[in-house]
Amino acid sequence: MGPSKLYMQEKSIIMTLVGEALSNREIGRKLRSEAAVRGIKKAAAVLGTGAAPERKKGTGRKRKTQPRTDKLLEREVKKDPFITAKELKEAQHDVLREVSHI
Incomplete structure (x- = not known):
């Protein structure tokens, strides 16, 4: 880390x-x-001014999911709090095909 x-x-x-x-x-x-x-x-x-530097823009990895997909996953987990990542991926394979369950 x-x-x-x-x-x-x-x-x-x-x-x-x-x-x-x-x-x-x-x-x-x-x-x-x-x-x-x-x-x-x-x-x-x-x-040169003694000011604190700003955070660099564009740092970090691009997200694999869109906000709409996040809401869908949140809804699924609220329905069944004990669902596993693997089961989520199988249930929503069309929107999660690029996302790993590991």
């Missing part, structure tokens, strides 16, 4: 503490990690 994402509030706190001349290690102990602090400082250096 990879590193978790920093929220904008955490990024702002890091940039505030950097402005107070605390070391990366001290900031890392208070919040996440020293590596996270270094990453935020590096990204903020490109901006």
Whole structure:
């Protein structure tokens, strides 16, 4: 499992503490990690204003299902809370053919 994402509030706190001349290690102990602090400082250096960098757009994997399919699955699970993923896929094979049940 990879590193978790920093929220904008955490990024702002890091940039505030950097402005107070605390070391990366001290900031890392208070919040996440020293590596996270270094990453935020590096990204903020490109901006040059001391502002917290925004999340990159378009990151992450594309979804396999559409919101309509999600609603269909939710409806099926509410009908039968003990249904397995394999049974769901068999029942809705036409809309879930690209989705793995594993």
